[in-house]
Amino acid sequence: MLKVAIVGASGYTGVELLRLLHCHPEVAITCVTSEQSAGKAISEVFPTLRSRYNLVLENLEPVRIADRADFIFTALPHKAAMEVVPTFLKLGKRVVDLSADYRLRDAKEYEAWYEPHMNPALLEQSVYGLPELRREKIAGADLVANPGCYPTSVILGLAPLLKKKLIDSATIIADSKSGVSGAGRSAKVDNLYCEVNEGFKAYGVGGAHRHIPEIEQELSLLAGKQLKITFTPHLAPMDRGILSTIYATPTSAVSSAELLELYRAYYQGEAFVRILPEGSFPSTSHVHGSNFCDIGLAVDNRTGRVVVVSAIDNLIKGASGQAVQNMNIMNGFPENLGLESLALFP
Numbered sequence: 001m002l003k004v005a006i007v008g009a010s011g012y013t014g015v016e017l018l019r020l021l022h023c024h025p026e027v028a029i030t031c032v033t034s035e036q037s038a039g040k041a042i043s044e045v046f047p048t049l050r051s052r053y054n055l056v057l058e059n060l061e062p063v064r065i066a067d068r069a070d071f072i073f074t075a076l077p078h079k080a081a082m083e084v085v086p087t088f089l090k091l092g093k094r095v096v097d098l099s100a101d102y103r104l105r106d107a108k109e110y111e112a113w114y115e116p117h118m119n120p121a122l123l124e125q126s127v128y129g130l131p132e133l134r135r136e137k138i139a140g141a142d143l144v145a146n147p148g149c150y151p152t153s154v155i156l157g158l159a160p161l162l163k164k165k166l167i168d169s170a171t172i173i174a175d176s177k178s179g180v181s182g183a184g185r186s187a188k189v190d191n192l193y194c195e196v197n198e199g200f201k202a203y204g205v206g207g208a209h210r211h212i213p214e215i216e217q218e219l220s221l222l223a224g225k226q227l228k229i230t231f232t233p234h235l236a237p238m239d240r241g242i243l244s245t246i247y248a249t250p251t252s253a254v255s256s257a258e259l260l261e262l263y264r265a266y267y268q269g270e271a272f273v274r275i276l277p278e279g280s281f282p283s284t285s286h287v288h289g290s291n292f293c294d295i296g297l298a299v300d301n302r303t304g305r306v307v308v309v310s311a312i313d314n315l316i317k318g319a320s321g322q323a324v325q326n327m328n329i330m331n332g333f334p335e336n337l338g339l340e341s342l343a344l345f346p
Contacts, residue, residue: 001028002331005069007060007084008076010034011185013098015046016320017073022052024324024338026331029053030068033060062087071331073323074098077184082118085143089122094142094330096323102126102145103214113210128218129326130155131335132270138329146326147218149318150176150211150233153244155218156273156293157310160266162222167248167306169227174215175247176233179240179284182314202234209233240315241284246308250299259297259306267295271336272317272325282311289313289344291321313343 006017009032021027032042034057041056043049058065062084065072072088074081074097081099088095104110107120117123127141128134130152138144147155154174161167177200183191190196203209212231220226236243256278267273274294276282281296296309312318321339328335 002026003028003030003068003070004327005029005031005033005065005072007033007065007072007074008080008098009042010037010045010057011075012181012315013075013319013323015048016315017075017323018042018046018049018053020316020320020324020338026333026337027327029055031055031058031065033058033065035060060084063091066091066093069093071327072096073327075320078114079118082122086119086122089142096129096144096146096326096330097126098146098319098323100148100210100214102143103128103147104217106217109213109217113213129322130218131322131325131329132156132267132273133159133218133222135329138326139332141330144326144330146319146323148211148214149178149182149242149312149314150209150231150244151215151218152318152322153242153293153310153312154215154229154231154246155222157244157246157295157308158219158248159222160263161248161306161308162219163266164262165223165251166254166262167250169219169223169225169248171247171249171305172219172227172229173247174229174231174244176231176242176244177236178233178242178314179236179238181240182242182318183235196235196237198237200234200236202232204233207231238284240313241288242312242314242318243282243284244308244310246310248306248308250304250306253304254299254306256297256299259299263295263297272339281309284311284313285343285345287311287313287317287343289316290342291317291325291339292343293317 082101126143127137129144276296282294
């Protein structure tokens, strides 16, 4: 059994890791940490775990945690992760980090969007953990940077078009909507029920959202040149889910049927990417609680633009499910182990 620690287990991504790994036949959870809830039983913090986990949340002491675990998930905010990840690596542990700390390759870019990086040398060592694009590198990595939720939906939605150079990369517009859980579990006025319910709003408008450099970094690699996109996120009055509608101008005339053929070929054999039939488009309710990314495609016959619609559960394929997928790859387990649950509906 692989002994696993979840560092930062009292957040939404932490409890999702516990839920997904509960039935994983190759994993034993040996340690969970939380600075705010240390000393409490994890089932006290999350009653959904009653009679399934007897673990007590501990303070974050990397050396002691490394003594009891072979593999580490760090589900911490940015900066907090980079304070402990180097210690785990020095102690010979492999890490999947769910924060933003190791996603960007350029330390100056990280500083521009966040703050100065404490260990920039690790940015070259880390592997961006989008399995559909980086499977071979993930398998040999000691540190995997788990992708952000918005980037996962946008990158998977655009990868075939950019790889085949079928769109003008200067015309990309991504319009994304997320459930409130994407903001995390900490108390914030903007996320209170009365602030969110019966409302729908854009935020991070005008190129201000921190996921932009991550999206552009990966799309530029696919395109083979530097590109910029217009990205606007929105907060939707739902618990979880991301729906991204992406627009671009094709480099030559293309039909919806041709797009579908391209995407089906590109994602053939991928367990967690589902290409919908022509005329069908994703709903967040159809991926809720699952590790699937559903993609629908169309050509706007009036403008000639390509329209890609992708849907994921932001806490699963956009976070913890993808982290488990990466763990499986890193340890030579079947990639879908622990991730076979269908979406919850209704």
